[in-house]
Amino acid sequence: xxxxxxxxxxxxxxxxxxxxxxxxxxxxxxxxxxxxxxxxxxxxxxxxxxxxxxxxxxxxxxxxxxxxxxxxxxxxxxxxxxxxxxxxxxxxxxxxxxxxxxxxxxxxxxxxxxxxxxxxxxxxxxxxxxxxxxxxxxxxxxxxxxxxxxxxxxxxxxxxxxxxxxxxxxxxxxxxxxxxxxxxxxxxxxxxxxxxxxxxxxxxxxxxxxxxxxxxxxxxxxxxxxxxxxxxxxxxxxxxxxxxxxxxxxxxxxxxxxxxxxxxxxxxxxxxxxxxxxxxxxxxxxxxxxxxxxxxxxxxxxxxxxxxxxxxxxxxxxxxxxxxxxxxxxxxxxxxxxxxxxxxxxxx
Amino acid sequence: xxxxxxxxxxxxxxxxxxxxxxxxxxxxxxxxxxxxxxxxxxxxxxxxxxxxxxxxxxxxxxxxxxxxxxxxxxxxxxxxxxxxxxxxxxxxxxxxxxxxxxxxxxxxxxxxxxxxxxxxxxxxxxxxxxxxxxxxxxxxxxxxxxxxxxxxxxxxxxxxxxxxxxxxxxxxxxxxxxxxxxxxxxxxxxxxxxxxxxxxxxxxxxxxxxxxxxxxxxxxxxxxxxxxxxxxxxxxxxxxxxxxxxxxxxxxxxxxxxxxxxxxxxxxxxxxxxxxxxxxxxxxxxxxxxxxxxxxxxxxxxxxxxxxxxxxxxxxxxxxxxxxxxxxxxxxxxxxxxxxxxxxxxxx
Numbered sequence: 221x222x223x224x225x226x227x228x229x230x231x232x233x234x235x236x237x238x239x240x241x242x243x244x245x246x247x248x249x250x251x252x253x254x255x256x257x258x259x260x261x262x263x264x265x266x267x268x269x270x271x272x273x274x275x276x277x278x279x280x281x282x283x284x285x286x287x288x289x290x291x292x293x294x295x296x297x298x299x300x301x302x303x304x305x306x307x308x309x310x311x312x313x314x315x316x317x318x319x320x321x322x323x324x325x326x327x328x329x330x331x332x333x334x335x336x337x338x339x340x341x342x343x344x345x346x347x348x349x350x351x352x353x354x355x356x357x358x359x360x361x362x363x364x365x366x367x368x369x370x371x372x373x374x375x376x377x378x379x380x381x382x383x384x385x386x387x388x389x390x391x392x393x394x395x396x397x398x399x400x401x402x403x404x405x406x407x408x409x410x411x412x413x414x415x416x417x418x419x420x421x422x423x424x425x426x427x428x429x430x431x432x433x434x435x436x437x438x439x440x441x442x443x444x445x446x447x448x449x450x451x452x453x454x455x456x457x458x459x460x461x462x463x464x465x466x467x468x469x470x471x472x473x474x475x476x477x478x479x480x481x482x483x484x485x486x487x488x489x490x491x492x493x494x495x496x497x498x499x500x501x502x503x504x505x506x507x508x509x510x511x512x513x514x515x516x517x518x519x520x521x522x523x524x525x526x527x528x529x530x531x532x533x534x535x536x537x538x539x540x541x542x543x544x545x546x547x548x549x550x551x552x553x554x555x556x557x558x559x560x561x562x563x564x565x566x567x568x
Numbered sequence: 569x570x571x572x573x574x575x576x577x578x579x580x581x582x583x584x585x586x587x588x589x590x591x592x593x594x595x596x597x598x599x600x601x602x603x604x605x606x607x608x609x610x611x612x613x614x615x616x617x618x619x620x621x622x623x624x625x626x627x628x629x630x631x632x633x634x635x636x637x638x639x640x641x642x643x644x645x646x647x648x649x650x651x652x653x654x655x656x657x658x659x660x661x662x663x664x665x666x667x668x669x670x671x672x673x674x675x676x677x678x679x680x681x682x683x684x685x686x687x688x689x690x691x692x693x694x695x696x697x698x699x700x701x702x703x704x705x706x707x708x709x710x711x712x713x714x715x716x717x718x719x720x721x722x723x724x725x726x727x728x729x730x731x732x733x734x735x736x737x738x739x740x741x742x743x744x745x746x747x748x749x750x751x752x753x754x755x756x757x758x759x760x761x762x763x764x765x766x767x768x769x770x771x772x773x774x775x776x777x778x779x780x781x782x783x784x785x786x787x788x789x790x791x792x793x794x795x796x797x798x799x800x801x802x803x804x805x806x807x808x809x810x811x812x813x814x815x816x817x818x819x820x821x822x823x824x825x826x827x828x829x830x831x832x833x834x835x836x837x838x839x840x841x842x843x844x845x846x847x848x849x850x851x852x853x854x855x856x857x858x859x860x861x862x863x864x865x866x867x868x869x870x871x872x873x874x875x876x877x878x879x880x881x882x883x884x885x886x887x888x889x890x891x892x893x894x895x896x897x898x899x900x901x902x903x904x905x906x907x908x909x910x911x912x913x914x915x916x
Contacts, residue, residue, distance in 0.1 A: 360802035360837045419772040426771045426806035451809075452855035454708035458774035458810025461852075465805045489708045492855045500855055503848045504809075507800035507840045 221322060221347065222413035224291040228283065228319070230258045230307065231295040235270055238378070242324060242407045243295025247274030249386060249411045255289055256280045258310070283313050293410060294323040299485075301326030312338050320345040324406025324417070349409040350417040358427035358466055360508075367438040368562050371469035372447040372517070373501050375476040375491055377456065377484055380546070381447040382408050384475050384517040384554070387546040389444045391555035399442040402433055404463060408446045418448055419459045426459065430466025442558060445469065451500050452492045453483065461504060468509040471561045473554055474498055474541075477519040478531045498539070514557040516543040569639075569670060569695065570761035576634050576667070577643040578606045578655065583618055586726070590672060590755045591643025595622030597734060597759045603637055604628045606658070631661050641758060642671040647833075649674030660686050668693040672754025672765070697757040698765040706775035706814050708856075715786040716910050719817035720795040720865070721849050723824040723839055725804065725832055728894070729795040730756050732823050732865040732902070735894040737792045739903035747790040750781055752811060756794045766796055767807045774807065778814025790906060793817065799848050800840045801831065809852060816857040819909045821902055822846055822889075825867040826879045846887070863905040864891040 227250065231240045247254055247267050256278050257267050263281035267274025280286060292314040294303065303311075303325050311329075314321055315338035321329060329335050329346040339346045363369065370388065372381040385401060386408075392399035401408070403415025421429045430445075437443050445467045449456030476494060483489040491497075498513055505511035516535050520528035528548055535543040542553035575598065579588045595602055595615050602625050605615050611629035615622030628634060640662040642651065651659075651673050659677075662669055663686035669677055677683050677694040687694050711717065718736065720729040733749060734756075740747035749756070751763025769777045778793075785791050793815045797804030824842060831837040839845075846861055853859035864883050868876035876896055883891040890901035 358803040360831070360834050419770075421771050422767075423769050423771055423774045423807045423810065424767040424804060427803050431802075451852060454779075454813060454856060455706040455775050456772060457813045457852075457855075458806045459771045461799075461809040462771065462806025465802060483708070486708050496851075496855065500848075500851045503844075503851045504799060504805075507805075507844065507848055508802060 221410060224320065225253050226288055226290045227254045227293050228256050228258060228286050228289045228291070229254060229293045229295040230310065232258050232260055232307065232310070233304065234296045234298060235259050235262060237271070239296050239298050240271060241378070242297050242410065244271050244273045245382065245407045246293060246295065246410055247271060247277065251275065251277070256286045257295070258283065283310055283317070289319055291320040291322060294321075294325060297324065297406065303327045311335065315339050315342055315344045318342045318344045320347060322347040322349065322410060324349045324410060326350060326420075349406050350420050352417050352420055352429070354416065354421045354425045354429035354432070356428045356432065357425060358431040361431055361435050363434065363468060364438045367440060368442050368471070368558070368565060369434060369445060369467055369469040370442060370471045370473065370514075370558055371445045371464060371467055372473045372475055373460070373464065374447060374450050374474070375452070375494055375497055376450050376480060377453065379475050379477040379480070380517060380519040381475045384473060384546050384551065385444045385446045386411070387551035388473065388554050388558060391551045392442050392558060395555065397442055398440050399444060400437050400440040402437060402443050402445045404430070404433070404446045404448055418463050419456070423458060426462030427466040430463045431468075434467045442562070447475070450497070451504065452497050454486065454489060464505055465508045469505065469511050470509070470565055471514040471558065472501055472505065472511060473515050473517055474501065474513050475517040475519065477521070478528070479522050513541060514561050515554045516541050517554065518543055518545050520545045520548060569758060572639040572668065573601050574636055574638045575602045575641050576604050576606060576631065576637045576639070577602060577641045578658065579643040580606050580608055580655065580658070581652065582644045582646060583607050583610060585619070587644050587646050588619060589726070590645050590758065592619050592621045593730065593755045594641060594643065594758055595619060595625065599623065599625070604634045605643070606631065631658055631665070637667055639668040639670060642669075642673060645672065645754065651675045659683065663687050663690055663692045666690040666692045668695060670695040670697065670758060672697045672758060674698060674768075697754050698768050700765055700768055700777070702764065702769045702773045702777035702780070704776045704780065705773060706779040709779055709783050711782065711816060712786045715788060716790050716819070716906070716913060717782060717793060717815055717817040718790060718819045718821065718862075718906055719793045719812060719815055720821045720823055721808070721812065722795060722798050722822070723800070723842055723845055724798050724828060725801065727823050727825040727828070728865060728867040729823045732821060732894050732899065733792045733794045734759070735899035736821065736902050736906060739899045740790050740906060743903065745790055746788050747792060748785050748788040750785060750791050750793045752778070752781070752794045752796055766811050767804070771806060774810030775814040778811045782815045790910075795823070798845070799852065800845050802834065802837060812849075812853055813856045817853065817859050818857070818913055819862040819906065820849055820853065820859060821863050821865055822849065822861050823865040823867065825869070826876070827870050861889060862909050863902040864889050865902065866891055866893050868893045868896060
């Protein structure tokens with residue numbers, strides 16, 4: 221996937237930020253690889269205007285408006301994970317034009333006979349990033365001692381774990397360190413070109429799939445492993461813990477969204493206190509490998525600048541840990557926390 | 569499955585207790601429904617002599633030695649989960665005789681064309697208890713207030729969680745309470761005729777599958793939910809936590825095997841201290857629903873009677889909780905602990 225250099229993203233009709241979050245992240249982290257976004261209603265705007273990411277990349281009405289594309293990326297993650305029926309003609313047009321089609325939905329392109337036939341005829345590839353065949357249990361691998369593992373965890377879904385992880389990786393790399401981002405969800409895989417769609421792995425093999433992903437990358441000085449769900453999430457905690465134990469982190473970055481007190485997508489379900497969650501994360505992580513929370517990433521998207529500063533200050537005082545909003549303040553404090561942890565681990 | 573009244577169990581060539589544990593549990597809990605066990609090497613012995621369960625039920629050499637059977641149960645759980653190739657003629661013979669064939673292996677009978685054809689011809693059923701199609705996420709159901717949920721958890725796999733759960737259910741029922749055992753593994757499903765093979769559910773749906781199982785049974789006064797794996801298990805903790813959060817227990821029974829200090833099936837991996845595990849279980853359980861450990865089930869199979877008494881005494885003093893070995897002492901103390909918890913919950 222990282223070979224794609226002229227990507228068209230389709231979000232047609234689904235431009236609300238929560239649903240188009242895959243598109244937004246690709247625009248943010250692969251800006252130079254994207255040539256257009258398809259959304260009929262917003263055609264003529266820029267990506268920046270519509271989605272607050274991607275600068276001058278144009279929103280276009282149809283695939284025919286784009287010359288010389290090499291791939292079509294499905295930019296949405298709708299509840300239910302179905303590909304909109306009305307997109308079929310456009311996907312077939314892309315395949316006829318020999319564009320690879322990349323999707324992170326639960327509905328697999330490669331299960332659709334018409335798509336498979338069209339791709340076979342033109343030589344285009346169908347890439348379902350959520351398809352997986354992981355069937356091995358974790359062996360409790362002893363990771364290479366020089367490999368430091370940092371894992372983002374959260375108080376809920378969709379609070380910025382992937383972005384936090386990417387920003388820390390960028391910060392470590394900018395400081396001259398060998399740091400690798402490891403994706404565990406569809407958007408992260410589309411951005412980095414590899415990873416494991418951990419939420420689709422069969423339960424017995426979740427820990428194993430995470431362990432294998434890290435093991436394949438333990439030559440790096442740092443690996444930054446994208447987290448999923450939450451240890452307190454009534455629906456997805458199995459994914460969260462399997463991932464946490466599989467990657468056996470040395471350090472955790474705890475991510476939360478300021479002001480979010482109920483579980484996203486569930487009615488009237490309170491999120492447990494942050495301190496209880498942090499204690500639970502450290503408790504279960506240490507059953508596998510010595511580990512502590514080294515910093516906090518606060519998502520302050522619903523706060524004013526002044527409120528955001530106050531929230532970060534409060535978090536630092538309350539938990540005694542460095543806190544950033546990686547969008548507003550950058551990730552420097554978290555990068556620093558990774559380097560401090562590394563020094564501590566080496567000193568042991 | 570509970571309609572089967574003349575079951576033949578096949579373990580042919582795999583009579584070691586760890587591999588034949590499915591057979592042993594069926595012999596123990598469905599004694600009256602079993603007519604024979606097939607194992608060529610041990611033919612002529614009784615089930616009690618060979619497997620320490622099942623009394624006078626005969627071990628026979630071949631299916632032809634049994635008249636009037638109604639089902640063939642695969643009695644083994646070999647590492648890897650494959651059905652032995654050499655059993656094929658016998659399984660086909662059973663299907664021709666219109667015996668239902670029941671298997672809990674990962675290798676599905678219903679994926680085998682020859683078996684499917686033979687079953688179709690005779691009208692026999694192929695039952696893969698591990699096949700599942702759970703595809704819904706947990707909704708954080710509010711369970712009926714009068715329904716008390718007790719869940720067995722452990723320090724490792726294969727320490728007696730299923731047996732403990734069954735014995736507590738029997739004890740509660742014998743005391744006149746409406747108590748239902750809920751199976752979450754293949755052997756439990758074969759014994760009780762229903763349940764969810766939780767380790768084969770896709771990660772995103774593990775919590776949901778457990779929640780649905782309990783929800784379908786919340787009319788009962790007590791549900792006793794069989795646990796799986798361990799919160800500290802490097803390979804299977806995803807299963808354990810998804811199940812724990814899905815069933816939202818009021819009380820936990822903590823099961824461990826005396827003397828087992830390393831993870832079964834993994835080389836040289838120490839099991840974390842029991843106190844740390846118990847703390848972790850309570851910590852994560854309370855993120856979902858108020859919950860505490862109410863008793864301890866010690867598996868003392870490797871101890872003398874005297875050592876076992878001492879171990880139970882130590883556990884009670886150390887953790888301040890009632891402790892039983894359900895094989896040696898019965899489950900009375902744990903049954904009592906369930907009733908005390910019920911009184912506490914009602915009083916709130």
